[in-house]
Amino acid sequence: MPVVDVDPDELRELTGHEEKSDDELKDDLFGLGLEFEGMSEDGEFQLEFAPDRLDRLSVEGVARSLRYQYGDASGIYVPDTNDAEWTIEVDESVPDERPYVTGAIVRGVDLSGGALESLIQLQEKLHATMGRKRAKGAIGIHDLTMIKGRSARSADERVSSPKRRPADDRAAEPRDDGGTATESHDPDATDAAASNSITYRGVDPNGDTFVPLDDDAERTPAAVLTEHPTGEQYADLLTDYERYPAIYDDLGLFSFPPVINGRRTEVTEDSRDLLVELTGTDQWTIDRMCNIICYALDARGGTIEDVTVSYLDLDVEKPDFETxxxxxxxxxxxxxxxxxxxxxxxxxxxxxxxxxxxxxxxxxxxxxxxxxxxxxxxxxxxxxxxxxxxxxxxxxxxLVPRYPDVSTVGGRTERSRLERAVRETLVGLGHQDLLNFHLTNEAENYDRMGLSAGSDVVGGGEPATIAEPYSEDYTIVRTWALPSLVALLENNTHRAYPQDVAEVGFAAERDDSNTGVAERRTVAGAVVRHDASYEDAKARLQVIARDFDVDLETPATTHPSFIDGRTASVVIDGETVGVVGEVHPEVLVEHDLEVPVAAFEFRLDALAD
Amino acid sequence: MELPQRELAVLEAASADEPTPIAALASATGQKPETVTGAAFDLEERGLVAVTEDTVADVELTDEGERYRADGLPEVRLYAAALDAGADEAPVSMGAVLGAADLEGPEVDIALSNYARKGYGEIASGDLSADPTADPESDAEAAALDRIADGDPIDDDVRETLERRDLVVVNERTVRSVALTDDGVDALMAGVEATEAVGQLTPEMLASGEWADVEFADYNVEADAETPSSGKTHVLRATAERVKDVLVGMGFEEMEGPHADSEFWINDALFMPQDHPARTHWDQFALSEPSEVDDLPADLLERVESAHREGVGRDGDGYHSPWTEEMARGVDLRGHTTSLSMRYLSGEAVGDLEPPQRYFSVEKVYRNDTLDATHLLEFFQIEGWVMAEDLSVRDLMGTFTEFYSQFGIEDVRFKPHYNPYTEPSFELFGTHPRTGEVIEIGNSGLFRPEVLEPLGVDCDVMAWGLALERLLMLTHGFEDIRDVHGTLADIDFLRDTEVVY
Known part of the structure; x- marks a missing residue:
């Protein structure tokens, strides 16, 4: 879950509650669902929260929520926006994989103090969550003064008073303002929108060059992906792209989404006017990410200005503040x-x-x-x-807890009761009950037991296989439990014998059922002592057969994990359900065991009524 | 006649003429006094000896008594000093004599009071006179101190005086003595042999009645025996059983179902968007073989897809995320047992369910993670849900408060939380029963309409989940979960762990 660093002093300042102690703030934040995880080195609260309220990924958003909680604010708030002066032209060369763009201009923002740091953190956290590590949406923020629009007007021609939206007092009453398409705006605004433009387009990976952030050399986009640390990190996102996404102004390429911005437009604490642009695979997603950024900058004193996004067949005004x-x-x-x-x-x-x-x-x-x-x-x-x-x-x-006035009858499944009863029988016979992992690897499950996958013996089935395991030790689901018992014995050769052990557990192998996996509960036991013999294992099976009132036969068989001539099938009520025998010396030596092991394994359901 | 060796020894050491104290018999026979006492009573029961009891007063010098024995009684020392000062001629100043006698503190009063009492002289207005005829050599109290030290008996009157003066303490005790009866003498005359001491009671002894005549050799009953090799239910299993007991007691019925399941049941039915970060291979165990299920329930699949895309209800919204049936068909090892809840709620597992219902499971789930002290790739999830016509957050809180109190976890707090499949949702926090620390103990909520409506459930369902291992670590204080679960477990750790009940 996301962790956000929030400076408590900034929180006090932004909420206007200077009197709140750190502890009071922590309690108030817990009530919002933000859990205090600890203090950062800089004395900031590290807050963990679930990724539903992404608007709280910054101190500005957290402060807004607290102000509502304290009753200092009430109702819905939608910032006013000025008419668009800038257009983002969407060129037909834009890669099909990343067709959408949105953005906003924010003017007069104060990024001094912690504000810039907070903005960068917000951007990163949005990337990590809603942006799906930039795959679904990526944000670029630029110093607007460094961008040269194609038909730029001088700054003093800019419309200086905010154009109000139809409903002025939005905090007090609901707004009726669905339309964001250009048609709903007056012709002047459309003129203004045409006055400056940048272009979202696709580029040849080895074509134009630019100087990326934290760098001092001109590089092509393809070179960035192999030579720049940020580029290397996000190179995977562009694997299948023929053309790479890029944003151009009059001076050339200045943003290479979703990877990195150019150094030319880098935002500093002194930046006052910002261009926010987002590209992605879903318009709604990037529009919402853009809104969260705009609300945070609004809280820092910025004035939001619309941007016209000009798709091939449609012009739309952004940010989309429709409620x-x-x-x-x-x-x-x-x-x-x-x-x-x-x-x-x-x-x-x-x-x-x-x-x-x-x-x-x-x-x-x-x-x-x-x-x-x-x-x-x-x-x-x-x-x-x-x-x-x-x-x-x-x-x-x-809220006061109350026990629900609902009457139901509890109970356990038959299998779960049977498992417990068999476990009790084995413990009564002196076996230490074990609880091993269901996940293992082919070497443990087959090779070291002298077994191969696909053989028609207990444990010889094909395994359910993990697609992309983290660890080489856990790559398949075990097909039988005996290897787990033997592995435990291998790890306990320094402990006192006898080490009679048993497990009533889970095993699975592939089959042609709907899920392709046949799951079963299995009963495995081992007698491990200096004089263990076939008879010991058979004796235990006899006790189990007696206790569960089933008929036991043990016709001779062979199994690569056991000694020939001392191995039998476990046949219960006429059905072959397992194997019993003396474990083969090769298996024992392989596991560094210096005592004989007599063992059995059979299906739990063989004991069911 | 045959007697056990310990009785025979006592019989032979005892005398018919004079009762012999137990202590004397003990040193004579080389047996412990308690053994001799036991033997004496057994012999008395046989009529061979008589046991008599006397009360004996043991007199011991106190520290003060010891000191006077060494230095002389204060009054005697005073008399000697008085003679030296010529008090037998004429009274002398008391102060000078006390100094010469080296008396000070409480000893002064002791000396003066006993001086007069014993007739060593007189004391009048600060002057001291000495009786020349007094004889300190024959002072009975001084002599008695020496006799006590030597263990010799003393006169009762003197003893009482000394006791009053706190120079001796008197302890009374019962002394048993043993004397042969006539039968005892006769038996000895006729000859008595020792029966053999027996180590092990045998079936033969019981059958023959021989046990009645044998003597059982004493064991060192305090010594440790060899610990037998024994079986024990695994501590985590036992904890699971305990949880199941509690839940069954609260009216919950157990669920079961596949570990390898389609993503449809694991994630899609739970309204987890297909591009949710937890649905990448980094978090869940997708299988490569098999990789897809053959069939999914077609109607349900359609309803779930619609919930993802369009939402449910009049003004519901869906996710702005891609959705494909191919992804829903993928096979995973389940990351939570909520997949079982989905199967039961849909009617797929045991047919359509009518409210009210309570269901639970304590089963394995799998997470593609790195194995460390607090993280396992597979662990047990406690999963439970309640279905009823109208359930509120208060019902949820009441149910979970009750559950956790069964494990000594009180003061459960509910932190508002977000899950894709529940709303409202809460993380549960409780106070650690031992450390007092506030820790996360579960996740809960009311299932969303986007989950329930496609499943065909039109009442409320509240659910919660918790890792069993976490509960165990809380209640047992274990620090490394790998000690407990898996093939790395130390068999001695499992043998030594306290049982769970």
Missing amino acids: DEKVVTHERIESTLGIDLTEDDVLDLLGRAGLGAESEDWGEQGTDYVVEIPPYRTDVLHPVDVVDDVGRAYGFND
Whole structure:
């Protein structure tokens, strides 16, 4: 889960609650679902949280949530935006694999103090989460003054007063502003949008060069992927691309998404005007990532300015601050939280969750709330998510637990009862009960037991195989349990004998069933002592057969893990279900064992009624 | 006649003329006094001896008594000094005489009071006179101190005086003495032989009745015996059994199902988006062989896909993530047993379920991780859920508070959390029963409509999960999970672990 470093002093400053002690802040944050993990070296809180509220990946977002929690803010907030002066032209050369782009201009932002650091952290955390390690969405932030638009107007011609959206006071009432396409804007704005432009396009990997961040040499995109540390890290994302994504201004290539920005447009603490651009595989995803960045910069005093994204067949205005709407019933809120609330309570709680809300009274049929969701929220898919927000605003830990008045009859599966009974019998016979891993490797499971995969003996089945294991030691699911017992004995040769051991456990092998895996419970036991013999193992089987009232026969057989002439099939009620014998000296020596081992293994279900 | 050796020895050492104390018999026979006492009573039961009891007063000098024995009694020393000072002629100043007698502190009063009592002289207005006829050599109390030190008896009156003066302590004890009866004498005259001491009680002895006449040799019962090789239920298994007992007691029924399962049941049914970071091979064990299941329930597949793409309900939204049936067909070792919950809730496992229901499992799950002290590639997940018409967060809290209190974990706190498949969701925190530390003890929530509606469930279901190993480490204080689980386990560790009940 993401961990975000948040400076408590900045939190106090941004919330306006200078009086809050560190401990009070920690408690308040726990209530939001942010768990204090420890202090960083710089004295920042390290907060861990689940990746639903990505808007809280920065100190600005955390502060916003706290202000709602403290009651300092209420209802939905959507920043005003100025009309677009910049256009991102989407060229037809853009790689098919990464067709979408979005962005925003932010002016007058103050990145001094911790603000730049916080912005960089937010960018990284968004990459790691919603951006799926930049595959789904990648963010580039640039110093706008370093970018030369194709038909740039001088700065003083810029529209200086923010153009208001239709509804002015958005915190107080729901907005009716769905349209973001260019058509909804006046002709002047369209002119302005055309005045500066940059281009999102595809480039020859070995074509144009640029100087990437943290570098001082001109490199082609392909060279960046092999020569620059950041390039090496993200090279995999572009493996199948014929053309690489790139963003150009009049001076040339300045951004190589999703890998790295150019050094020319690098953002510093002194940068005041920023270009935010995002590319990705899903428009909604990058739009939301862009919104989260814009909200954070808004909290740093920035003014958001629209950008026109000009696709081949459609112009759209970004950032997309359109709000979403959910209808939730009063009854659902009460039944989920298990408490009675008035309509005013609910409206107050919704406001404190940062949501816009209006109630609709349907008389007999109860009350509904029409809830408006701010555009930085990515997690509200269904009205239950609104109910959760109400619960958080109320304080879940203020709810009093009650044992549900629901009566049911408990019980265990037959197999689980049988397993326990067989285990008890084995323990009664003096076997140490074992609990081994189900995962192993081919050497342990077959080779070192003298066995090969695909042979028609106990344990000889083909294994279910892990596609991409981390560890060479755990690559397959064991096909039988005896190798686990022998491995444990190998690790305990320094311990006192006898070491009679047993396991009632799981084993599986491939078959032609629906999942392709036949799973079974298996009973394995070993008598391990200086005078262990076939008779000892057989004797134990006899006890088990007697206890579970089954008929046991042991016709002679052969098995590569056992000594010929001292090996038998375990036949229970006429069906061959396992093997019993003296373990072959080659297997013993292979496992550094200096005592004989008599062992058996058979299917647990053979003992079932 | 035959007697056990210990009795025979006592019989032979005892006398008919005079009772012999046990202590004397012990040194005469070379047996312990308690053995002799036991033998004497056995012999008395046979009528061969009489055991008598006397109360004996043991007199011992106190530290003060010892000192006076060495230095002389204070009054005697005072008399000697008084004579030296000529007090037998005429009274002398008391102060000078006390100094000469080297008396100080409490000894002064002791000296003066006994001086007069014993007639060594008189004391009047600070002057001291001495009686020239007094004889310190014949002071009975001084003599008695010496006799006590030598272990000789003393006169009762003197003893009482000394006791009053705290110069001696008197301990009374019972002394048993043994004397032969006439039968005893007769038996000895007729001849008595020792029966043999027996090491092991045998079936033959029991059958023949020989046991009644034999003597059993004493064992050193305090010595440790060799510890037998024994079997024991594995501590983690025993913990699983305990958890199952608790859950069955709370009305939960057990689930079972495949370890290798389709991603559909493991992830898609749980409304986990297909591009969720936990669905990469870095976190889950995808199988290469087999790699795909043949069949998935077609209707359910369609409903689940629709939930992912479009959401459920009037204004529900889906994910903005890709979704393919191919991915749903992939076979994994399950990363959680919630796949079983999905199979049961859908009706796939045991047919359609009507509320109310409670189900649980304590089964293995698999995570592609690095093995270390607190992480295993496979571990047991405790999974449980409750299905009912109306369930609230309070019901969830009440159920889990009850469950954890069974393991001594109180004060459960609920941290609002996010899971793709539950809403509201909570991480559960509790206080470690031993260290008092607040630690995460589980994850819980109410299943989302996007999970339940495709499964055809139209009531509420709350669920929770917890690693069994975590519970064990909490309740047992284990530090390295590899000691417990897997082939690296030390068999002595398993043998020595306290049982779970």
